[in-house]
Amino acid sequence: MAEVLFYHLTESRLEEALPELLERSLAKGWRVVVQFLTEERRDALDHHLWVYKDDGFLPHGSDAEGSAALQPILLTVDAAQESNDPHVRFLVEGATPRSLDRYVRAVYLFDGHDGEQIARARERWAVEKAAGHAVTYWQQTDDRRWVKKA
Structure with missing residues (x-):
């Protein structure tokens, strides 16, 4: 079963929080898919990930x-894309997966x-x-750190 994390964005926007989480996934040697509801948001984040910091991408x-x-890291609007x-x-954006059974981890980021x-x-x-997944809930503090709440 997958480890499923819920990240409740209260202080940061998705564009601020997601890159750091993606960096952590790549550092573990994991390949990633990010599922969106809309092509517009997918395309905007596609551009953002190339320019979000001065010294890298x-x-x-x-x-x-x-x-x-x-x-x-693959950006998609397709729930079946793997x-x-x-x-x-x-x-993100309230996207719904087809199934999480094949994953090590799944992360819901919600505004x-x-x-x-x-x-x-x-x-x-x-x-x-x-479904039997290990679920945890994380919320941001005022200083944008993540605190496990459940």
Whole structure:
């Protein structure tokens, strides 16, 4: 079963929090897929990951580019997309996976100021827990650190 983490964004935007979590995944030698609801958000984050810091970038690509299998980090809107043989699946914007059984870890990042994303996260918590996954809930403090709450 997968380890499933729920990250409740209260102080940071997705564009601020996700790159650090992706860096940590790559440092463990994991391949990653990030699932979005919309192509617009996928494409915006695709651009952001090339320029989010001055001294580097995250190696990644979008499934819209045709080289999905080669990407250490693959950005997609397709719940079935696993072409890059990922270890970790990140789910943003309220995206729903097909299944998490094949993953080492899954990470739901949800905006604490968006009622729909909060409701979706609660729903997915119940689904993932019922499926037997080890679920944990993390919330940001005022200084943007993550604290395990459940």
